[in-house]
Amino acid sequence: MDVTDTVDRAFDTYDETTPVSKLRGAFETSNRKALVITRDHEFEGIVTRRDVLSSHEKTSRKARSLVRPVPTIGPHENVREAARLMIAGDARLLPVLDGEDLAGVVRADDLLRDVQPHLSVLDAGDVATTDVVAIEPPTSLGKALATFRTERIEHLPVVSDEDGDEAVGIVSLYDVLEFVTRELQRSQGGDPEAHMDASTGGHHGGFGAREGESDDLLELPVRNVMVETLGTTTPDESLDAVLETMIEFGASSSIVFGEDDSLAGIVTKTDLLESLTWTEDRRLPVQVFGVDLMADTTREELAERIEDVARKYRDMRVLEAKVHFKRHTERLRGVPLVLARVRLYTDKGLFVASDEGYGDGHAFSLAINAVERQILEGKTYGRSKKSDDEARDSRVYGWWLSE
Known part of the structure; x- marks a missing residue:
C-alpha cells in the first residue's frame, strides 16, 4: 500500500522570511502540527507547533531560525516507509517531492486514517508502553516539563496516588506549553517579546515582570491543565478501535486500563505509526x-x-x-x-x-x-550550532529545551 491517496496537494507554505509571530498565529487558528517552509519557492524544511510554543523567538526573527530538516518521500512511497521516516525524523508531516518539485505533504493523522482498517490485526497490548511514567495532580507544571524533557516523552498520565492505581487524567507537552504561553500573553496584554531589548533581553515596560509571572505559572499544579481520562482502552482492544476513539475525542494518546481498572499502559499515535513499520519477524530492515x-x-x-x-x-x-x-x-x-x-x-x-x-x-x-x-x-547528524542567545531563546522558562 502506498501514500498516493494520502498526499495532500492543497497545502500552505511559508517563506523562510515569514515572522515567527505569523507562524504562531497560523498554529493558533488551525489544528496543524507543522508548517512547510520554503526558500526561493523550494522546500527548505518544516517548523513544528512544539518548536514555536517552546521558544521565545523575538518578533524580529524569521521562520528560518526555527526551521528543521525532515526526510522527504516520493508521491508513490510505501506506507511503511513513510511511517518509518516520520518516526526517524521526529516529524508528523513529510514533504512529497515529485522530482525536485514540492508536490504535496503527507500528515500522520491522514496516514493513520487511511490505514485504519489494517490496524485491526494488532491489539493495544501489542504496542502499549507498560513501563509508564506518571505524575500526581499536585505536581507542578515546571516539574511536568522537566519530566517531559528528561524522559523524552510527550504524554503523562495523572494518577490519584503514588501507587498509580487510579488514573484520573492525562497531560501532554502541548497542553502545558499552550497553557503557559496563553496565560503569559493574556497577563502581559500581547506579545511577550514585543518590549524586549534586542541586545540585553531587558524589559521596557508594557507588561510587567515576565520572569516572575512565568515562575508563578510553573508552580501551578497539573490539575489545572490535565484533561479527564476520556477515551480509554484495554489491552485486548484492536488498534483500529483505539484510533477511532482517539479521533472521536481529538486525542493523541489513550490510557490502557487492566482488568482491575488500574493503569496498565499508554498508547500514542506514535505507537500506532511504529506498528506500521514492523516487518513480519520485526527484525531491523x-x-x-x-x-x-x-x-x-x-x-x-x-x-x-x-x-x-x-x-x-x-x-x-x-x-x-x-x-x-x-x-x-x-x-x-x-x-x-x-x-x-x-x-x-x-x-x-x-x-x-x-x-x-x-x-x-x-x-x-x-x-x-x-x-x-x-x-x-551524542553527536547527531546535521545538528545546528546555536549561539548562546539562540539557545536561551529555545528554552521555555528554564524547563523545556526543544531537541
Missing part, C-alpha cells in the same frame, strides 16, 4: 545500495552488527538503516577499495558516517565504528 559489492558480508550480518551497536550504546531503537557501498578503482592484492556509508535513523537522532576499506566487510566495519563514536559522543 536494512536497505543496501551496491549489493553487488557484498562479497564478505550479508544483509543479516549488517543488521545484526547495527542492532548490537544500538543495544551497546544508549539502548537506542534503530528505526531505519541504510548502507551504501561504492567501489573505487584502487585494489590491494586483487581486493577493491570500497567506500561504505552507514545512515541510521534512530529514536535518539540521525547518525551518518563513511569510511573506506579493502572489501565490503572491512569498509563497513570502519564506517560502523565511526557511527559508534558518534553515538557515544
Whole structure:
C-alpha cells in the first residue's frame, strides 16, 4: 500500500522570511502540527507547533531560525516507509517531492486514517508502553516539563496516588506549553517579546515582570491543565478501535486500563505509526545500495552488527538503516577499495558516517565504528550550532529545551 491517496496537494507554505509571530498565529487558528517552509519557492524544511510554543523567538526573527530538516518521500512511497521516516525524523508531516518539485505533504493523522482498517490485526497490548511514567495532580507544571524533557516523552498520565492505581487524567507537552504561553500573553496584554531589548533581553515596560509571572505559572499544579481520562482502552482492544476513539475525542494518546481498572499502559499515535513499520519477524530492515559489492558480508550480518551497536550504546531503537557501498578503482592484492556509508535513523537522532576499506566487510566495519563514536559522543547528524542567545531563546522558562 502506498501514500498516493494520502498526499495532500492543497497545502500552505511559508517563506523562510515569514515572522515567527505569523507562524504562531497560523498554529493558533488551525489544528496543524507543522508548517512547510520554503526558500526561493523550494522546500527548505518544516517548523513544528512544539518548536514555536517552546521558544521565545523575538518578533524580529524569521521562520528560518526555527526551521528543521525532515526526510522527504516520493508521491508513490510505501506506507511503511513513510511511517518509518516520520518516526526517524521526529516529524508528523513529510514533504512529497515529485522530482525536485514540492508536490504535496503527507500528515500522520491522514496516514493513520487511511490505514485504519489494517490496524485491526494488532491489539493495544501489542504496542502499549507498560513501563509508564506518571505524575500526581499536585505536581507542578515546571516539574511536568522537566519530566517531559528528561524522559523524552510527550504524554503523562495523572494518577490519584503514588501507587498509580487510579488514573484520573492525562497531560501532554502541548497542553502545558499552550497553557503557559496563553496565560503569559493574556497577563502581559500581547506579545511577550514585543518590549524586549534586542541586545540585553531587558524589559521596557508594557507588561510587567515576565520572569516572575512565568515562575508563578510553573508552580501551578497539573490539575489545572490535565484533561479527564476520556477515551480509554484495554489491552485486548484492536488498534483500529483505539484510533477511532482517539479521533472521536481529538486525542493523541489513550490510557490502557487492566482488568482491575488500574493503569496498565499508554498508547500514542506514535505507537500506532511504529506498528506500521514492523516487518513480519520485526527484525531491523536494512536497505543496501551496491549489493553487488557484498562479497564478505550479508544483509543479516549488517543488521545484526547495527542492532548490537544500538543495544551497546544508549539502548537506542534503530528505526531505519541504510548502507551504501561504492567501489573505487584502487585494489590491494586483487581486493577493491570500497567506500561504505552507514545512515541510521534512530529514536535518539540521525547518525551518518563513511569510511573506506579493502572489501565490503572491512569498509563497513570502519564506517560502523565511526557511527559508534558518534553515538557515544551524542553527536547527531546535521545538528545546528546555536549561539548562546539562540539557545536561551529555545528554552521555555528554564524547563523545556526543544531537541
